[in-house]
Amino acid sequence: MSVPTYAPLITTKIAVPPPRPRIIVRQRLLEMMEDAVRRPLTLVSAPAGSGKTTLITSWLYETGSQSSIAWLSLDPDDSDPVHFAYYLTATLQAIEPRVGRAPIALLGSVKMPGLRDLISLLLNEIDAAQDRIVLVLDDYHHVSNPDIDSSLGFLIERMPEKLRLIVSSREEPQLPLARLRSLERVVEIGLDDLRFSYEEAELFFRQTMGLNIDSKSARTLEDRTEGWVAGLQLAALSLRLRGRDETLSETAKTVAAFSGRHRYLVEYLAAEVLRRQSDDTRAFLHRTAILDRLCAPLCDAVSGRADSEAVLSHLDQANMFLVRLDDEREWYRYHQLFADYLRSAVPAAEKRELHQKASAWYEANGFGGEAIKHALAAKDIEASVRLVRSHVEESLSRGEMPTLLSWLDGLPDSVLRLHSDLAGYKLWLMSLRGQSAQGLANAVGGRDAPPAHQGMLLAFRAYLALNWSDPKETLALARQAVDLLGDGTSFFHPYALCLMGQAQGLCNDRRTGAETLREAVRRAQQLGNRMMALDALGHLATALKAQGQLREALLLCNDAADQYVDAADNPLPIVGLVYVPLGILHYDIDDLEPARRFLTIGINLCEQLGMVYFRLLGKCALARLQHIRGESEHAWTTLAAARELSEQPESPRRQRLVAVATAELQLREGNVEAAARTLADARKLAGSASEQETLAQARLLLAEHSPSMAWKLLTALEESAKQQQSDGSLIAIHVLQALCKRTLGQHAGAQEYLENAISLAASAGYRRAFLDEGATLTAMLEQARHVAPAFVSGLLAPAAPGRELPPAGPLPEPLSKIELEVLNLLNRGLTNREIADKLAMTVGTTKWRMNQIFGKLQVRNRIEALARARQLKLL
Numbered sequence: 001m002s003v004p005t006y007a008p009l010i011t012t013k014i015a016v017p018p019p020r021p022r023i024i025v026r027q028r029l030l031e032m033m034e035d036a037v038r039r040p041l042t043l044v045s046a047p048a049g050s051g052k053t054t055l056i057t058s059w060l061y062e063t064g065s066q067s068s069i070a071w072l073s074l075d076p077d078d079s080d081p082v083h084f085a086y087y088l089t090a091t092l093q094a095i096e097p098r099v100g101r102a103p104i105a106l107l108g109s110v111k112m113p114g115l116r117d118l119i120s121l122l123l124n125e126i127d128a129a130q131d132r133i134v135l136v137l138d139d140y141h142h143v144s145n146p147d148i149d150s151s152l153g154f155l156i157e158r159m160p161e162k163l164r165l166i167v168s169s170r171e172e173p174q175l176p177l178a179r180l181r182s183l184e185r186v187v188e189i190g191l192d193d194l195r196f197s198y199e200e201a202e203l204f205f206r207q208t209m210g211l212n213i214d215s216k217s218a219r220t221l222e223d224r225t226e227g228w229v230a231g232l233q234l235a236a237l238s239l240r241l242r243g244r245d246e247t248l249s250e251t252a253k254t255v256a257a258f259s260g261r262h263r264y265l266v267e268y269l270a271a272e273v274l275r276r277q278s279d280d281t282r283a284f285l286h287r288t289a290i291l292d293r294l295c296a297p298l299c300d301a302v303s304g305r306a307d308s309e310a311v312l313s314h315l316d317q318a319n320m321f322l323v324r325l326d327d328e329r330e331w332y333r334y335h336q337l338f339a340d341y342l343r344s345a346v347p348a349a350e351k352r353e354l355h356q357k358a359s360a361w362y363e364a365n366g367f368g369g370e371a372i373k374h375a376l377a378a379k380d381i382e383a384s385v386r387l388v389r390s391h392v393e394e395s396l397s398r399g400e401m402p403t404l405l406s407w408l409d410g411l412p413d414s415v416l417r418l419h420s421d422l423a424g425y426k427l428w429l430m431s432l433r434g435q436s437a438q439g440l441a442n443a444v445g446g447r448d449a450p451p452a453h454q455g456m457l458l459a460f461r462a463y464l465a466l467n468w469s470d471p472k473e474t475l476a477l478a479r480q481a482v483d484l485l486g487d488g489t490s491f492f493h494p495y496a497l498c499l500m501g502q503a504q505g506l507c508n509d510r511r512t513g514a515e516t517l518r519e520a521v522r523r524a525q526q527l528g529n530r531m532m533a534l535d536a537l538g539h540l541a542t543a544l545k546a547q548g549q550l551r552e553a554l555l556l557c558n559d560a561a562d563q564y565v566d567a568a569d570n571p572l573p574i575v576g577l578v579y580v581p582l583g584i585l586h587y588d589i590d591d592l593e594p595a596r597r598f599l600t601i602g603i604n605l606c607e608q609l610g611m612v613y614f615r616l617l618g619k620c621a622l623a624r625l626q627h628i629r630g631e632s633e634h635a636w637t638t639l640a641a642a643r644e645l646s647e648q649p650e651s652p653r654r655q656r657l658v659a660v661a662t663a664e665l666q667l668r669e670g671n672v673e674a675a676a677r678t679l680a681d682a683r684k685l686a687g688s689a690s691e692q693e694t695l696a697q698a699r700l701l702l703a704e705h706s707p708s709m710a711w712k713l714l715t716a717l718e719e720s721a722k723q724q725q726s727d728g729s730l731i732a733i734h735v736l737q738a739l740c741k742r743t744l745g746q747h748a749g750a751q752e753y754l755e756n757a758i759s760l761a762a763s764a765g766y767r768r769a770f771l772d773e774g775a776t777l778t779a780m781l782e783q784a785r786h787v788a789p790a791f792v793s794g795l796l797a798p799a800a801p802g803r804e805l806p807p808a809g810p811l812p813e814p815l816s817k818i819e820l821e822v823l824n825l826l827n828r829g830l831t832n833r834e835i836a837d838k839l840a841m842t843v844g845t846t847k848w849r850m851n852q853i854f855g856k857l858q859v860r861n862r863i864e865a866l867a868r869a870r871q872l873k874l875l
Contacts, residue, residue, distance in 0.1 A: 012293070012325035014091040016071040016136075019061045020054065022208045026200060029193065033059040036187035037134060037166070040159040041180060044168040046191040049335065051229040052168040053138055055194065067132045067164070068095040073325070074137060075292060077369065079145045080403040081115045092122060096133060099125045114573050114608040115151040120158075123840050127160040140169040149174040156180065158840030194229070198222050201232055209236035237320075284311050289342035290354045290377070293325065294332045301361040302354055352378045359383060369403065376410040384411060385419055392425055405429045421453035424492075427460040455484030459496040466499060467651040469687020471506035478503060491532070494524035498536040505543055506690070510724040514543040531609075534560060534577040538614055541581035546691075548727030550585060550764045557582045570833065576605025580618035587625055590767035596625055601834075616645050616654050620661035627665050628772065635665060652685040656693060659685075663696045672703045691717060691729060698736055707743040714740060731761045732769045738780065739773070754780050755787045762788035770795050811872070813856050820874065822849050827866055827875050 033055065036042040044052045060069055072091040078084045092099045099122065126133060143149070153176045156165060167173060180186040196204060202218035205211040221235050274282055287303040288294055299308035312332060315322045325331040334342070346354070355378035363371035368391045375383040388407050408416075408426040416423040462477035478500035485493040497520035504513030517540040524533035537560055544553035557578040564572045571579065579602030586595035599622040606615035619642035626635035639662055646654035659682035666675035679697055683689070689697070694713055701710035714737050721729040734757035741750035754777070761769060770777055778796065785792045815823065818839070825835045836846040850865075857868040869875045 009087075009090055010293075012331045013073045013075070013087055014071060014094050015326055016060065016069055017053065017057050017073075018324055018327050019057060022210075023054065023058060024200060024203045024207055025062060026055070026058070029055055029189075030059050030062055032187075032189060032193065034063060036189065037164045039185055039187050040163075040165060041156050041175075041186040042164070042166045042189070043173070043175075043177075043186055044166065044189045044194075045172055046170070046189075046194050048170050049229060049231070049233075050191055050194045052194065054229070055189070056136055056138070056166060056168060067134045068129075070095050070133055070135045072135075072137055074139045074142045076142050076144075077403070079143050079148070081145060081147050081151075083403065084143070084145075084148050085115050085118050089118070089122065092126070092133070092135070096126075096129050096131070099129055099133070115147060116154050116608075117570060117573075119151050119155050120570075120837055120840070123155065123158055123160060123163075124842070126163045127840075129162055132162050132164065134164045134166065136166045136168070138168050140167050140173055141171050143173075146174065156185065158838075160840065196222060196229060196232060204229075204232060205236055209233070211236055281311070281315075284308070285315075285342055286346055287350075287354055289334065289339050289346060290351060290374075291358060292333065294334070295330055298358065298361050302357045352380070354378075356380055356383070359387075363387065372407055376407065381411070381415055385415065385422065388422065389419075392422075419453075420457045421450075424453065424456035424460055427457070431460070431463060451484040451486070452488065452490055455481045455486075455496065456490065456492045458484065459492050459499060462496065462499045462503070466502060467653050469652040469656065469685065471503040471687075474499060475503035475507060489527055491527070491529060494520045494527065494529055494532040494536060497523060498532065498539060501536070501543070502539055505546075508720055508724060510543060510546060510726055514540060514547060517543055530564065531574050531577075534564070534574050535611070538577040538581045541578065541585065544728075545585060545588065546726045546728045547724075548731075548760060548764055550588060550728060550766060553581070554585050554589075557585065570837075571601065571605060573605045573608040576602045576607075576609055576618075577611060577614055578602075579605060580614045580621070583618060584621045587621060588768050589765040590771060592625060592629070596622070599625065612645065613654065616642055616657060619645070620657055623661055623665065627668060632669075639665065652687050655685055656682050656687065656690065660690070660693045660696050663700065667696075667699050667703055672700070675700050675703070691721075695732060695736065698740075702736070702739060702743060705743075707740045711737070711740050711744070727760045728764070728766065731757050731766050734760070735769050735773065735777070739776065742780070751780060751783060755784045758784055758787045758792060762791040767795060811856055812858075815853065815856055815874065819849060819853050819856075822846070823853060823865070823869055823874060826850075827869070 033042070044055060046052055070091045072087055074084075078087060137152075152167075152173075156175065159165065167175075177186065177188075198215075198219045201222040202213070202215055205213045205218050205221075221232060274285070277285070284299070284303055284305070288299050288308075291298065291302065294312065296309035296312060299312065300306055305311075312322070313329070316324065316329065316332065322332050322334060325333060333339075343351075355374040359371045359374035359378060359380065362368075362374060368387065372384065372387045372391065375387055384407075388404075388411070392404060404425070408422060408429070411422065416426060458477050458481035462474045462481060465471075465473040465477060478496050481496035482493065482500060485496060487493075497516055501513045501516035501520055504510070504516055506513075517536050520536035521533050521540060524530070524536060537556060541553040541557050544550070544556075560578050561571060561575050561582065564575045579598045583595045583597075583599030583602055586592070586598060599618050603615055603618040603622065606612075606618065619638050623635040623638040623642065626632075626638060639658065642658045642661070643655075646658045659678050663675040663678040663682075666672075666678060675696075679693070679700060682693060694717055698710040698713045698717075701707070701713070714733055717733050718730065718737065720726075721733060734753045738750045738754035738757065741747070741753060757769070761767070770781065781792055781796055785796075821839060822835060825838055832843050832846050832850070835841075836843045839846070841849075854865055857865050857872075859865045859868050866875070
């Protein structure tokens, strides 16, 4: 499947605005900016029309800075992380081609990592750049996405010396400003700094606006507008349009008539400006006000005239709130406040007509996103549906989920009921975001839709049924979906197969389920649908583990994980779908450090991807691992997070998963009553108990001294596992049966079941099924050593003792600040790669830092380093 290319780059977004003519030089602000950019972040935050952009461009042109300037003008579309990453990378590449090569290669493909990972790549390349780069993010208030805020905070915290960031915004951005202030990494320029002084206001009126105004009138207007430059400009335009022949006394009277704060002046002054324009100019302004950007051909199409180029030139020369977006004077925009005022005067019916014309022009010129935006604004349902449908696959392929969902949110539910394909897409996007889509699934129909669209909707109904622990309904719906989708190229065909395979396994048809999951993987790979290939593979790994094919599962997951990495060999977010299963598989073979690493990274990757199930599965497995390593507090904290995740939205399947993990930990701590309550609450949920839940119930019955009841449960599980040839399941069942027989006093039978478990486990390496029982199995294992001597000896071997550290003496050289940071990250269990990412270093530099730490602490490895650090109270 070919990956769609990106929409045309709007070059004016990444161009430094040209200098404004006759601008006054505000030396105090230029000096403030010069001092500010010595810090990583310069934040220029003030209300609209305060001169933020003018200050930054003035500083750039007046100081003749030797830095390379990367400029990005933001708009609401940049709230989409993919859109933001696309333009951020293009912005940097425009001034330094060597920066952004790795990220740009990933954008628009299924290999695209998360925004934070892309920024990590950019930071590494910026650090290797020859010249210092000043990156300007103008109009950051248009961005309303916490992921972008978080990623920008990540950039600021790890900014190399060769990069400086300037952010302008109408409101304080959601960045870690308190921390940045305490570390003196930010300089803030606000409204009080930007306000014009009396002297500057007078100079502005005379030099910039060409007004013959006396000092007193200038002071009055400065007072009335509170130094707000947009208000000053509006006032100056109003005065200038009264005529240059007006006497100073008449001007003074006009100035004295103004009243109120600047937010009340806008409408009055704008009306004064418009009233003195010709009817022709006013008509042009009103009809083009709905546009975010203006060029002559677009304005011609919207206004129905052929001289827009001349009109734009006239407005530009007249300083009529028109902002140039390029040096060629092809693209412009209105000052936001002026545009808002103009739009408020356009009747609703006329607005719809204008948006329709704009949409048609954008569509004809290859700007699909803008065409959809205007079609939705025009409430042109037919055009909106057609345009969204024609761009939906392209947007999904680029990973622009927020943009696509915003388009679908713009369509009424009544429209979605008539278009089951669009309803299906919305269902999918909502489910990926963890939002409840049950109501929409029940509301929309699809009987009159094409088979492919009906199949997609059925797949989502199957997904919802699975989350409500109804595998039989899931199976029926998934089969219908597969039949309707056929052998075409639908993105959702392997998805329906994946759901079918899971449902078959839950309906005790495990062998068939595993084969269906294999087919889902194969079909997804054939279509180039990498996300679904890894999703199905993650579920297949679980099925293979139950069948006793643990090593094959490890091999398949490892091979898949190795294929999907970025330029720095970091796993892409979709790899979380196999990293979590890899962590569980490594736990089963008692390879605990890799298990912790795969689970921790996998959970984070699934969070980036938005896949709730594997994230939850990983948290439950991580809690078990933490508990057996003596990290009880961490384990319960992890489970608490898992429980919260399972309830947003409510899903009995997910809630049962957390309940089983909780009961297991409660039983390990000897809290039998709590475990009984947990499992009793789980039985009240929709659906039937899973194999893991039944095993937990059997453990509870053993703890409650009810071995006969436990034996009944285990016998039923054994029969089912044997029928399905699930040797992996039989290992855990036989271990519990052995304990059950021993409790009943049937020692020969107990030994037989344990030997059966060892026989099944030895070749595949299932170790934790035995080790998790602790010392209760030691004597029985000794007697069963003959079944698999090496395997049993490994189970009975004590953990290798650590080297006894001598008492800590004075360090030959104290640890530096960066070495202490590395040490603290080591204490949190981070890998070399994770530490490198946290501190914006290479892995090689991280290893070098570690060796320096080991030398100063006089130790040989991580474990000894942490022990020594605790001796010295460095942690």
